[in-house]
Amino acid sequence: MFNDIGALELVTLVVLAVLIFGPDKLPKVIQDVSGFIRKIRAFSDSAKKDIREELGPEFKDFEFEDLNPKTFIRKQLDGDELGLKEIRNGFDLRKEMADVTDAVNGHESESASGAASGPSLTKGGGTDLQKKPQPPAKDERPPFDADAT
Structure with a gap:
């Protein structure tokens, strides 16, 4: 107690x-x-x-401690019938965060390079296969978009 x-x-x-x-x-x-x-x-x-x-x-085995959400979920996931452990182990959060960071900064990551290699449409309606976004210089700030914030 x-x-x-x-x-x-x-x-x-x-x-x-x-x-x-x-x-x-x-x-x-x-x-x-x-x-x-x-x-x-x-x-x-x-x-x-x-x-x-x-x-x-039918509620002979009912325990009041099971009403606590943490205890209830822990008890239900012990069997792992849904395969949540496999999903959790297969998900690399650091890699996903690096991909998101690269996408936000305009860099191309290894996993996105295959998907981004297709033709992209430009303002003129044509395709631009060679143009890649350049990373900003070391002292240069990224462009500011007031509508996005």
Whole structure:
């Protein structure tokens, strides 16, 4: 329940409890709090039991932790019936990002060179097979298009 509380935080809580309630009333407060937590747990367990009984026998294996989206997805993808691991392993994000970056900067990548080698139409209506976009010089800024932003 309190997995992320360290020793220093625990000591601080104990000192605060002693200062607030005093050493005389502290055992009674601890008993009251622990009894309250037991009642809440019993109420929660009975509510879960009632819900399982109302759902019927087909939901016998139903766990309320499955309602958490992360747990539900992790449980569903353990079988990997859709082949998602194969897709994930076959997808090279760095190569795809490099292709997109090259396309944005006007460079031609290796994978796009075959697709871009076909004739392209120019403004005059003819084809231009030899013209390739030149990369900007080192100190030169790329052209700015106000309509694109």
